[in-house]
Amino acid sequence: MTYRDRHRHRPTTIRRGHRPGAITALAILAALTALPVPAPLAAQSASGETFTRAESRRILSRADDLVTYPGSDFSAEYTVTEVRPGESTSRTSFVLFRRDSANSYTILIREPAQDRGKGYLRIDENLWLYDPVARRFTVVSASDRFENTGARNDDFNQSTLAEDYTIVGHTTEQLGAYATDVYDLEAVHDDVTFPRMRIWIDQNDLVRKFEDYSLSGQHMRTTAIPSYRQLGDRYVPVRIVIQDELRGREVDGQFRNQRTMIEVDKPSFQAVPDMVFTRTFLERVGD
């Protein structure tokens, strides 16, 4: 049975009528960096299946839609814990406000104390960092590491897999308790952080895991999303673990990767005032 056969008969229960939303707090790495990658019009997977660009879009859109929220604002509290083997463990907590309809988000850092008041404002493709000490805004790159953790600034934007990637390979795999479809993806433009990805999508179109690769095939990082929270007909990843495949340290004779754990609390789709998505708000809160 091919993927499409299986999927056609799957009794999926997730509603997808609205233009779904996105929060992947770890929005599945929508953007940045990278070198040009050719966009094949049709590609053949190891199982012999081929995917046109339209089919890729359809499959990936289902995953995007569950965690994208164009019809409402989104807000939540995030705690990012960075575990560096053999070194100190750091913790950053912040509040995120997202408005997918305007491709905007605002982040207010609450901890650690020395960074309290610092904030990020994304409007369209512009990302500003506000430093309350210097009272100055600087433009930063969405592909930069977020606060020196394994997360990237763009991880907090909406998921745009369908827009950024096309499927070039497909297999199935049992991922713990989940039967998943595993897709190999290649970027269709330069504005992505990683030009190649492999993603694990469960039977309800929720992305459970993905691996990021450089153009040369170097495995850069692995992200696991073991927990989602359902709010109405939308989903919010509430527990995300990112493993840096390049950074780590040998501890007790065994190599341990650096890991970033993201916990999401108080997710909500309540309307957020327009002012929150302005530089003035960061000045007002962060001064």
Next chain:
Amino acid sequence: MPHVSNRGRTVRRGTRRPGVLGLALVLLVVVALGVPAQSLDDLFNEPDAVTGGDGSGDGTTAADGTAPAGESSPGDDTTTPDGESSPDDTAAAPAAVDIGALTTSPTRVSGSVSADAGLSVGYNEWPWSDAADGRTPRDLIAASAGYKMSASVSVDSRPQPYLRFYTRLTSSLSTTSLSFGSPAVDELFVDYTLKDRVFFRVGDFGMGWGRARLFDSPANLVSRVGDGAAVRASLPLGTGSMTAVAYTLPGWVSTHGEGDPRSFAGALQVERSFGVFSTELSGHYQLDEGPRAAAILTAGVGALTLAGETRYSIDPDHPGAPGRDGNAMTAIGNFFWENGARTWTFWGEYAYDHSRRDSEVGTDGVRRDGEHLVGLAMKAPSLGGGGWRPQLTWRHAVGDSSGQLIAGTSGTVAPGLTLSTGIPVFYGKPGSYYRGIAETRVIDDDTTLTDEESNVLRVSGENVVSVGFGLSVSFSF
């Protein structure tokens, strides 16, 4: 300095919720991530109990059967990030971020004290140059020292989400009378936010517009706001915002009197983002000075940020006349690049301002010419612990071939104790643009340098090349 770094950050507990929960979270993380090298795939051994709720807070439960195969139904227990058990996530309306709480806090009194001392040794003129006038290198050696001490206290009160009062008082040690003067009010303002829509700030406060990093920002039409009293209003406007400010300065009031329209000035800025571009258009008007208009265009391309800004001023006394005594245009263009780990930073800038060029040759036979300025700067990764990031800054006046080159760094040598070191070099003929202002504006207003580096450089006096050291002890409460 605008750079971001969390280096050396340690786990902080109990800030969001006191003590035990914070500790529980840390333990949870350590156990979950940690110490044994658990495979990420192990996280999926237990099916996700997708918890339900309704983000709008109306208590809507999750649709039946939406949980992945093998999962428990919505409403089953799950573990929250705090490690607590949620008995029924579907029954209670989920908590949302309280925006009001972000802008509300009890009255806080904080302050800082710092004491700095610096020593510099160098040449006050280049040996064997014409300006050395036959003096030996030994004769040209000059040493200087300086010190500074200041303290500030601030009060920040945010009793309501829409209301805030803030003031900061500062007192500094006079190096001539050797006493602390009466505390001066650095800032005192009240914020009022009307219906989460319009933000007002009234009082004595600073503002700044512009993207310049090495030279003065021509689009900073509100640079004098901090010298007087002002009212500022900001509100969202499409995908951007609009800010208006009206202010008065002591000099205008003393000249024209209170209430005279010439004692006031107004400025307006509209900023908007589209694609990778951000634009800021602004205007300023004061009756004596005439109108000024400015524009800023910023573009972020990957890790590279490009910015350009220009200002056009119309002189009412010389309408239509271009140049120094009439209508004038100033501009800058710059770039800024930082690698993903924010360890290497490079930036550069070109600035044009015709008024920086002396109209006549001075008595020293030199025409100061700062019409065209160029600058480059870089910061290297930290050297060891203590945050020692070497920085190199170069500024050059094209017209009279003068310039400055500053290599410096500072870092923590003991808790609360910072050591700075720098080598400032100035070149060009005496009286040229950078030789003439080396000991004043360039160092004092150099926002690319830390306070500690500035202290070192300040004590270098008029030397053309120096080696400076400074120690600073400071703490905040």
